[in-house]
Structures are given as C-alpha cells and as structure tokens.
Amino acid sequence: MGDVYYVDDLVVYADGAIKCEGTDLIDLAGLERRLTKGTVAVRDPGAQSSWGARYPEPLTPETFLLEVADRIEELSGRPTTAQRCHEAIRHYRQESTELGREALRKAYLAIPAHLRVYVLGDMERQDRPLRILLTDVGEPVDGDGPVVTEEMHRDVLEFFEEYDHGVTERPRPVYADDPAEAVPPPVVLRDVIYPRGWPEELDLFVLRNNYPAEVHFAGGTHPSVHEGYWTLAESHRGDDWSDVRLAVMAGLLRAKFTRHPDLAEILLATGNATISYTGNKESPYWRDAGSRGGRNWIGRLLELVRSELSWPTGE
Structure with missing residues (x-):
C-alpha cells in the first residue's frame, strides 16, 4: 500500500516556531525538510483538487513555505508581502517613474505565486490592473493577453486612484488642539x-x-x-x-x-x-x-x- 495522507492543522507562532505532525515544534527549515521528504505535503499526491484552477500558479512546497513565512511576519506585527505590495502601489501613485514601477513589480512577485490573484481584493479583476501595469508597453499581458498601451497604463492609475480613496470624503474639520502632523496608522x-x-x-x-x-x-x-x-x-x-x-x-x-x-x-x-x-x-x-x-x-x-x-x- 502507498502512503496515506490526512488533513492536519499547521500552527504558526510569531517567533517562527511551527507545530505539525503531533506536538514537536519545528522551524521553517524543519518544515522544508519534511516537505522535501514528503512526510508533509501541500496536497494529497493521489487526489485531484477541485480548487487548483482557482490559483494562477499551482501551490508548491516552495510557495507554501513562503506563505508560512508571511504568516509569521503578520503574527509578529511586521508587514506581509501583500502589505508591502500595497505600499509600493501608493508610492507609485505618488511618483509614477520606471524605478517605482520596477519596485512595484518586485513587491508583487515577492508574494507567494499561488496567492497572486486576489491581492487587490477583487474577485472579478483578479489583479489584472497590476498585471497590466507591470507589463511593458508593447508586450502582451501574461504572454498571451492584450498588448499593453500607454493608455492602458493611465487607466490603471485612475483605477488605483478610485481603489485607494473610493468616494471623495467631506473634509474633516480641523480643531485648534489637533496635532499639526498627520495621525499615523493605528x-x-x-x-x-x-x-x-x-x-x-x-x-x-x-x-x-x-x-x-x-x-x-x-x-x-x-x-x-x-x-x-x-x-x-x-x-x-x-x-x-x-x-x-x-x-x-x-x-x-x-x-x-x-x-x-x-x-x-x-x-x-x-x-x-x-x-x-x-x-x-x-x-x-x-x-x-x-x-x-x-x-x-x-x-x-x-x-x-x-x-x-x-x-x-x-x-
């Protein structure tokens, strides 16, 4: 008989400790070894997942490790790859240069590949605005999509303007004892x-x-x-x-x-x-x-x- 796989929880802690397969604590290196040996798998090798088509790229042990590392960052109060990508979007909106676009490309590609689909939180667009912006003018999106034009890049910037701010809000009253500088995020x-x-x-x-x-x-x-x-x-x-x-x-x-x-x-x-x-x-x-x-x-x-x-x- 072949190996029998079963679904189990993977518990990740802020200090990098990981608990799986019983009570032993391991770290990312230990998880990588188990994935390599096959004692832990991201899916049952003998089963076909009906969710596979929902990912832009298949879930692999390598990208799974990146996702776990991202979770550790989140638990520790540090920015995740998706949050860094959103920050890169804001920087690019403020200064739309090739350096900014390259920084945004690196930030987007740093997100685990199987998660690069709903980074913008829009199930219909599936990150297409980002994919268009990160494709050079004259090149097809994703290799087989429409050829990107400068107008398409401008449309993406307009989309991000609406995406970031939504409906224009009424200016907030300023009171005499309000802080002079902007209040930082919570x-x-x-x-x-x-x-x-x-x-x-x-x-x-x-x-x-x-x-x-x-x-x-x-x-x-x-x-x-x-x-x-x-x-x-x-x-x-x-x-x-x-x-x-x-x-x-x-x-x-x-x-x-x-x-x-x-x-x-x-x-x-x-x-x-x-x-x-x-x-x-x-x-x-x-x-x-x-x-x-x-x-x-x-x-x-x-x-x-x-x-x-x-x-x-x-x-």
Whole structure:
C-alpha cells in the first residue's frame, strides 16, 4: 500500500516556531525538510483538487513555505508581502517613474505565486490592473493577453486612484488642539504566543498585559499587569468591582511604565497613534473586537499613560 495522507492543522507562532505532525515544534527549515521528504505535503499526491484552477500558479512546497513565512511576519506585527505590495502601489501613485514601477513589480512577485490573484481584493479583476501595469508597453499581458498601451497604463492609475480613496470624503474639520502632523496608522497589539519564551529584543509585545514586568500597586507586588489585575479582582470585597476595575487597570498600567523606563520608551515610540488592543482572552470591555465591537479600554488607557509619560511633571 502507498502512503496515506490526512488533513492536519499547521500552527504558526510569531517567533517562527511551527507545530505539525503531533506536538514537536519545528522551524521553517524543519518544515522544508519534511516537505522535501514528503512526510508533509501541500496536497494529497493521489487526489485531484477541485480548487487548483482557482490559483494562477499551482501551490508548491516552495510557495507554501513562503506563505508560512508571511504568516509569521503578520503574527509578529511586521508587514506581509501583500502589505508591502500595497505600499509600493501608493508610492507609485505618488511618483509614477520606471524605478517605482520596477519596485512595484518586485513587491508583487515577492508574494507567494499561488496567492497572486486576489491581492487587490477583487474577485472579478483578479489583479489584472497590476498585471497590466507591470507589463511593458508593447508586450502582451501574461504572454498571451492584450498588448499593453500607454493608455492602458493611465487607466490603471485612475483605477488605483478610485481603489485607494473610493468616494471623495467631506473634509474633516480641523480643531485648534489637533496635532499639526498627520495621525499615523493605528498600532495593533496582537495576542501573540511565544512557545520558546519572550524575545530578548523588546518590541510592541511588551505593551501586552501578560508581559512579565513586575509592578507595585495597591500595597502589593505582582509579576505582571494581568496577574495583578486578577489578584486584586479576587481579593476585592463588595459587589462594585465593575465600577472600580477601570481605575485599577489604569493604576496598574501607570505602575508598569513608571517602574520600567525601557518599556515606557516602547510605548512612547507609538507617537500619537491609536492603540488597538486585540485578542480573544480579555472581555470585549478591554479589547478591540473590530467589527464585532469591543470598547478597547486597555488600548485607550495605554494612550492615556503614554500622554502622561510625555508630560511627566504636569507643568
């Protein structure tokens, strides 16, 4: 009998650890070895996938590895290949030069081949505007499509104008105390698991409540904000915890960043960006749940503490 393949989950962590085939943790190199040996396959070699025609190019072990690496980047809060491609589109719109078009071509080709079909999020166009723009004038698109003209390139730029901005919005009122510079994109604090331990190089993950940073608050010492909060919640007498919990969390966060200047620097480095605290463990009261709601109070309190750190003397 031949080898029997079965569908299994592949769990990818932000620190590059990968879990498959049981409980062993491997890395990208280990996954590559298993793909090469055939102990892991991207599809059952003996079966025909009805989804194969949906990909511009077939899924291969090499492109699968690239997709996993992309997922690690996303979990770590770093830009993915698709996000870099969108950034290259914006740069090209601002300055439509051959250098910009070449940079866009490299960014698009860096996306795993089997995913280069819905990068623009349009199922009907299937990235055709990008394919047209990245094809030189006088050459056929994809080798057998229409011959590209300068007018087609101009049409693509108009498409990107609509794609990037949509309907023209009414100008937002400017108030006297608004920041002079543009507000940066939101900072998203994801609930990331590091099975091999916290990274040595400090990054945004230190802003999470479960990061091990000792805090002194309310007469006690706690290993982290998370543990301090629940210790105080369990020891609280009375039925008004829901009324005081916001003040408790604010106090714990102030204690954390006052006691640890290196962590305060990470918080201050977020500038005046909105902080979105995501995850599934905390109540929606504390986290940003996207379209499902959520009050994002931890994110908002982090912004408050950041502002207080920026003006420590209150003068």
